[in-house]
Amino acid sequence: MSEVRELPGSPAPRRLRFPAHEIAGLAGTSFKHEHLPAILQDRAQDGFFEVHAENYMGAGGRPHHALEQIRRDYPVSLHGVAMSIGGPQPLDRNHIERFRVLVERYEPALVSEHLAWSTHQTTYFNDLLPLPYTEATLRRVSEHIDEVQQAVRRPILLENPSTYVAFQESTMSETDFIRGIVQRTGCGLLLDINNVFVSATNHxxxxxxxxxxxxxxxxxxxxxxxxxxxxxxxxxxxxxxxxDGPVADAVWKLFEIVINRSGPIPTLVEWDSSIPDWPVLKAEARAAQELLDRHATPFSSGKVHAHR
Incomplete structure (x- = not known):
């Protein structure tokens, strides 16, 4: 099994609390608590589950009890939605510490956040807002990512945004901006293909x-x-x-183009509102898994993209 990847200079990995389930080449789904009984009954289910970190920043209770049951049998991806990495103000150190505790507690296979901002002074917005792509922004975002990675002692994955407006002061493309972040911080990337399609259509x-x-x-x-x-x-x-619905045909086509180029990267189907019954969400993940499997053979002896 893969080892948890640490940043250079980090202490030796501690003894793992949960099984180190492999995640390479798997498809997964968002974990919704209403699906827990069906998931536990459906022991034939493969794949992984992703949870939003902010839903588990309390110390205990039913959310943690449910997540512990899932984590014993499946790999988990921990996805932050409120770090405000792209914001102009310093990161909330208390939020970073709660995030760090979750990473240590659940030993997720993947850890990620958004290229976005969502705070202004003491106000938190229920949105992931875009940012201008300038050298000053690149420097600030890179510093924020370095701060988070040092706290959790591992590289994180940064997700490309979905956008509805663009800034006139931007001096570089989004892809050049993202490439600059990777070069400066050593972070990995979470490629949201639906976000790519949404932004491309809107702009x-x-x-x-x-x-x-x-x-x-x-x-x-x-x-x-x-x-x-x-x-x-x-x-x-x-x-x-x-x-709030199934993956669109155009997004499926872009996904197949990507994995034909890259090989089978761990893939998650998000469904966060108007949540269907478990068999519907499971079928979406199965469709993703079939595409991943179809493109697995040529890459079976190549490098694994999952960051552990």
Missing amino acids: GYSALGYLSHFPIERVGEIHLAGHTQQVDDEGDPLLIDSH
């Missing part, structure tokens, strides 16, 4: 062109999700990263 650029410039070699996890379509004030399509 009128090519999703394939974006992916051709994205540093795929640094991707440790892929996200797939559903979106909804609206129209803006001028009647043009406006996609919303809603996570």
Whole structure:
């Protein structure tokens, strides 16, 4: 089994509390507590589960009891949604410490956060907001990622955003900005393919062109999700990263293009509202797994993308 990957200079890995389940080449789903009885009954289920860190920052109770049951049998991906790594103000040290405790407590196979900001002074927004792609922003985001990685003593994965507006002061493309972050911090990447499709549609650029410039070699996890379509004030399509339905056909096609190039990277299907019964979500993960398996053979002896 793979070892947990540590940053250079970190103390020797401690004795693991949970089994070190392999995650390479697996598809998974968001873990929803209402699905727990069905998951526990369905012992034939393979794959992994992802949880939002902020839902488990209390000390105990039913959420932790449920997550412990899942973690004993499956790999877990810990996904932060409120770190505000892209924000202009210093990171909340108390939040970082709670995040660190979760990483130590559950020994997740993957740890990730968003390239976004969500705070202003003492106000926390229920949104992941975009940021300008400038040298000053690149420097600040890199410093924040270094701070988080030193706290959790391992590289994290950074997720590309879904965006609805762009900043005129940006001096570089999103992919160049992300590549700069990787070069400065050594972090990995979480490639959300639905976000790519949503942003490309909203801004009128090519999703394939974006992916051709994205540093795929640094991707440790892929996200797939559903979106909804609206129209803006001028009647043009406006996609919303809603996570409230099945993965769209166009996103499936982009996913297959990516893994044909990269090999089978751990892939998660997100579904966070209008949550269906477990068999529906399980079928989405099974569809992702079938595509991963189809592209596994040529890469079976190559490098593994999962960051452990």
